[in-house]
Amino acid sequence: MPIGYAAMFEQFTPTDLLTFCQQAEGAGFTSVMASDHFHPWTPEQGQSGFVWAWLGALGATTKLKMGTGVTPPGYRYHPAIIAQAAATLEAMFPGRFWLGLGAGEALNEHIVGQYWPEAPVRLEVLAESIEVIQKLWTGKVTKHRGAHITLESAKLYTRPQTPPPIYVATSGPIQSERTGRTCDGIITVGAADDKIGMLLDRFAKGARESGKDPAKMPKLLQLHVSWAATQAEAEAQAVREWPNGGMSFPKQDIRNPEDFAAMAKIVRIDNFKGRVMMSADLAEHTAHLQRYIEMGFTEIYVHNVGRNQQAFIEGYGREVLPNLHWPEAKSV
Numbered sequence: 001m002p003i004g005y006a007a008m009f010e011q012f013t014p015t016d017l018l019t020f021c022q023q024a025e026g027a028g029f030t031s032v033m034a035s036d037h038f039h040p041w042t043p044e045q046g047q048s049g050f051v052w053a054w055l056g057a058l059g060a061t062t063k064l065k066m067g068t069g070v071t072p073p074g075y076r077y078h079p080a081i082i083a084q085a086a087a088t089l090e091a092m093f094p095g096r097f098w099l100g101l102g103a104g105e106a107l108n109e110h111i112v113g114q115y116w117p118e119a120p121v122r123l124e125v126l127a128e129s130i131e132v133i134q135k136l137w138t139g140k141v142t143k144h145r146g147a148h149i150t151l152e153s154a155k156l157y158t159r160p161q162t163p164p165p166i167y168v169a170t171s172g173p174i175q176s177e178r179t180g181r182t183c184d185g186i187i188t189v190g191a192a193d194d195k196i197g198m199l200l201d202r203f204a205k206g207a208r209e210s211g212k213d214p215a216k217m218p219k220l221l222q223l224h225v226s227w228a229a230t231q232a233e234a235e236a237q238a239v240r241e242w243p244n245g246g247m248s249f250p251k252q253d254i255r256n257p258e259d260f261a262a263m264a265k266i267v268r269i270d271n272f273k274g275r276v277m278m279s280a281d282l283a284e285h286t287a288h289l290q291r292y293i294e295m296g297f298t299e300i301y302v303h304n305v306g307r308n309q310q311a312f313i314e315g316y317g318r319e320v321l322p323n324l325h326w327p328e329a330k331s332v
Contacts, residue, residue, distance in 0.1 A: 002030055002031065002298060002299040002300070002326070003028070003029055003030065003289070003299075003300055003301075003302065003316075003320075003321055003324065004029055004030060004031035004032055004033055004065075004299055004300065004301035004302070005020070005021060005024035005029045005031075005032050005033075005301065005302065005313070006032075006033050006034075006035070006069065006222055006301045006302060006303035007020065007021055007032050007033070007034040007035065008035050008303055009034065009035045009036070009037055009047060009048055009049050009051055009054075010035060010037050010039075010040035010041055010045045010046075010047060010048060011040070011045050011046070011047060011241065011307075012047055012309070013047055013049065014049040014050075014053075014054045014057075016309075017034075017049075017054070018054065018057055018058060018061065020309045020310070020313065021058055021062060021064065022061060022062055023310060023313050023314075024064075024313050024317075025062045025063065025064050026317075027313050027314060027316065027317025027318075027321070028317045028321040028322070029064070029313070029316075029317070029321070030064065030065060031064050031065035031066060031067075031299065031301070032058060032064050032065070032066045032067075032301075033066075033067060033068075033069035033100065033220070033222060033301040034051045034054065034055065034058075034066065034067070034068055034069060035051065035068075035069055036051045036052075036068045036069070036070065036071045036072075036108075037051075037107075037108050038076065038107075038108040038109075038111055039107050039108055039111075039256070039257050040257055041107070041242075041243075041244040041257060041260050042243060042244065042257050042260045042261040042264055043257045043258060043261055044240075044241075044261065045241070045257075051068060051071075052068075052085050055068075055089055055097075056089065056092070059089065059092060059093040059096065059097070063096075064096070065095075065096045065097070065098070066089075066093075066096060066097055066098075067097060067098035067099060067100045067167065068099065068100045068101075069100045069169070069187065069222060069301065070100040070101055070102035070167075070168075070169040070187060071099070071100060071101055071102070072101070072102050072103060072104025072105075072108070072109055072126070073101060073125070073126065073129035073130070073133070074104075074125040074126070074128075074129045074148060074149060075104060075108075075109035075112055075114060075125075076108065076109055076111065076112055078149075078151075079128075079129035079130075079132040079133050079136075079149060079151075080132065080133075080136060080151055080154050082099070082101075082129070082133060083132070083133040083136040083137060083156060084136075084156055084158075086099045086133070086164050087136075087137060087156055087158060087159045087160060087163070087164075088158055089164070090160035090162075090163065090164040091158055091159060091160040094160060094161065094162075095162075097164045098164050098165045098166075098167055098184075098185075098218075099133075099164050099165070099166050099167070100167050100168075100169065100187055100220075101126065101129070101130065101166060101167070101168050101169070102126070102168065102169035102187075103119070103122040103123055103125070103126045103169075103175075103252070104122065104252070105251060105252045105253075105254070106252060106253050106254060106255045107251075107254060107255060107256070107257070107260075110255050116253065116255075119252070121148075122252075123174070123175055123178075124147065124148060125148045125149070126168070126175075127178060127182070128144075128146045128147065128148050128149045129148075129149055130166060130168070130182060130183065131144070131146075131182075132144050132149055132151055133166070134163075134166075136151075136154060136155075136156045137156065137159065137163040139155070139156060139159055140155065141153060141154070141155045142154050142155065165183075165184035165185060165218070166183045166184050166185075167183065167184060167185040167186060167187050167218060167220055168183050168185075168186060168187065169187040169188065170186055170187070170188055170199060170203070171188065171189075171191075171199070172199075173198060173199070173202045174202075176198075176199045176200075176202040176203045176206070177202040177203065177205055177206035178206060179203055179206065180202070180203040180204060180205060180206025180207035180208075180209075180210070180212070180214060180217075181206035181207065181209055181210045182206075182210070184217065184218065185217050185218030185219060185220060186199070186200070186203045186217075186218075186219050186220065187220040187221075187222065188220075188221060188222075189221070189222050189223070189224070190221065190222075190223045190224065190274075190275070190277070190292070191274065191275075192274060193295070196295060197295070200219065200295070200296060203217075203219070218298050218299060219296060219297045219298050219299070220297070220298070220299045220300075220301065221292055221297040221299070221300045221301070222300075222301045222303065223277070223288070223289065223292070223300060223301070223302050223303065224242065224245050224275065224276040224277075224303050224305055225276065225277045225278070225279075225285060225288070225302060225303070225304055225305070226238040226242070226272075226276055226277070226278040226279075226304065226305045226306060227279065227280065227282070227285060227304050227306065227308075227312050227315065228280055228306055228308060229280060230280050231278070231279065231280045233280070234278045234279055234280050234306075235269050235272075235278050237305060237306040237307070237308075238269075238272055238276050238278050238305055238306075239267060239268075239269065239272075241305050241306055241307065242276065242305035243260070243263075243264035243267045244260055244264070245272060245275050245276040245305060246267040246268070246269075246271035246272045246275065246276070247260075247263060247264075247267065247271070248271065248275065276305060282315055282316070282319040282320055283319070285316070285320050286319070286320045286323045286324060289302070289320065289324055290324055290325065293324060293325070293326055293327075294327075302316065
């Protein structure tokens with residue numbers, strides 16, 4: 001069953017996350033989506049390890065599939081470095097690595113001192129970076145001089161037999177359609193049904209325009225949930241541990257964890273509606289995931305926002321994963 005564990009580097013040390021992922025594999029989770037941050041959302045979350053170093057350890061100590069959720073090219077990382085890192089992981093662990101890319105947030109990307117562009121330009125940077133990565137994966141000497149990315153006479157010598165798939169995080173119609181045309185799959189987060197339907201429709205449109213069958217393309221969903229022993233604690237830990245989950249306004253231009261912490265003071269339980277499912281009842285969690293399976297997602301990555309990761313993993317392995325039903329046509 002393609003239910004994955006979301007490893008959140010903002011909240012836990014890399015060593016603890018490796019243990020959690022090993023426990024998740026034992027409980028029946030099949031893959032890992034690992035966040036790629038330089039800063040946590042708030043100082044209180046407390047961590048922000050380097051995911052690319054960690055992925056090698058995950059591959060060596062588990063048999064899980066894995067990918068970044070997500071890496072923004074063009075700022076902290078030149079796309080050539082991402083191409084090399086992804087190719088190396090797929091060469092080491094064939095068929096297990098996927099590359100998740102996105103347009104990024106100032107929280108992590110402003111640190112290199114570049115001007116942080118408006119949203120349309122960020123999407124241009126992402127599209128151009130994907131083009132460079134795909135060129136390098138051919139193994140040919142590659143040069144590129146575009147509006148945003150420059151590459152001089154580069155060739156990847158260590159490459160896998162088959163390049164890893166590229167999945168792109170999307171939240172709007174233009175990027176969803178572009179993702180369907182140029183990439184291998186889509187990543188999005190839990191949202192209102194009509195918005196998700198629109199994103200998947202536009203993704204399918206772009207895929208068909210490029211001669212691909214959208215029914216056969218991966219559709220990944222990251223779900224934020226808050227599970228605890230009681231409803232009160234499930235709600236309290238969402239506010240305490242993941243206040244950014246209750247911020248419905250655009251966050252891509254906010255630069256510092258301290259700014260998020262200041263805004264967290266106005267976050268209330270009602271702000272999490274439709275964004276983080278809070279429940280102590282694992283049957284409700286099962287129904288919540290099942291609804292998204294029936295919407296057509298082929299992989300779901302679950303992030304429990306609390307610190308109770310081991311209990312969450314055990315509870316999901318015991319009461320949620322065995323009770324999910326995947327239509328044969330949509331399974332992967």
